Amino acid sequence: RLLSQEELEVRRHGRFVRKVGLVCPWWRRDIHIQDLSNFVPKGKTVRVGIDFGFTSSFTAALAVAFHEETIYLFDGIYKKGLTTSMLANELKQKFQDIYITSWRGDSAQAEDIAELKRYGIPIEGVKKETGSTKENWDEYRAKLLQQFGQISHATGKPRLVIASHLIHEDGGRMVHWFIQEIENLRWKTVRTPDGDKIRSEWGDTQKDALDALTYVLTSMPKQIEDEVKFGNIAKKMAEVPEEKLFDESGWY
Secondary structure: OOOOHHHHHHHHHOOOOOOOOEOOOOOOHHHHEEOOOOOOOOOOEEEEEEEOOOOOOOEEEEEEEEEOOEEEEEEEEEEOOOOHHHHHHHHHHHOOOOOOOEEEEEOOOHHHHHHHHHOOOOEEEEOOOOOOOOOOHHHHHHHHHHHHHOEOOOOOOEOEEEEOOOEEEEOOEEEEHHHHHHOOOEEEEEEOOOOOOEEEEEOOOOOHHHHHHHHHHHOOOHHHHHHHHHOOHHHHHHOOOOOOOOOOOOOO
16 A cells, blocks of 8 residues: 555566656645644644755755644745855744754755854754665655655545745745645656666756755654554554454554
């Protein structure tokens, strides 16, 4: 149930499936976007992912809350032209009343990370490593996004919920910046440096918010990932009559 159609093809037939089209075909604007204007992060685990930018790309700082089986992207900063000192000030103003469990950013941006620490933001770098030597960083992150973003068979609802108020001005019109990124991100095929193999990578469209979100997802403690992935098995089993049969995931 947790495998994508591509993964099933590989396991059934040993067939390599070339990744084309949208990186997140599971995405549903009418389902994943919700009004979180009254969302209360107090009492929930909150992590912040940061993707540094300046002129050609946006600085994206996303506040992500974990509650039961759901991940809520409830607030964020999405701007161009922010120096690190300006970003530190905005972070402190935006999240001053929220207890942040952890801050994560791209480990390649070592100077920015060090400077944020000097301003009192305890951010740690995320190394671009995957769960398998056979997949690249973008394939790994796409799989993670699918695991958390696909509709739950148990509830019919997504585990990933995005606030509807994440709006900025783009070319004279107001747009939702997360929607803009996720609905335009597509796979591209490139050759490896030795030229013998091809691999799929994320395209060149704007993806700063998606980068920031994946820094949070890839650095989550394993037990939280399992809770989000499988749900509260004990609770599901308690709600079902005893005479029913269960498999290892608690379904009957």
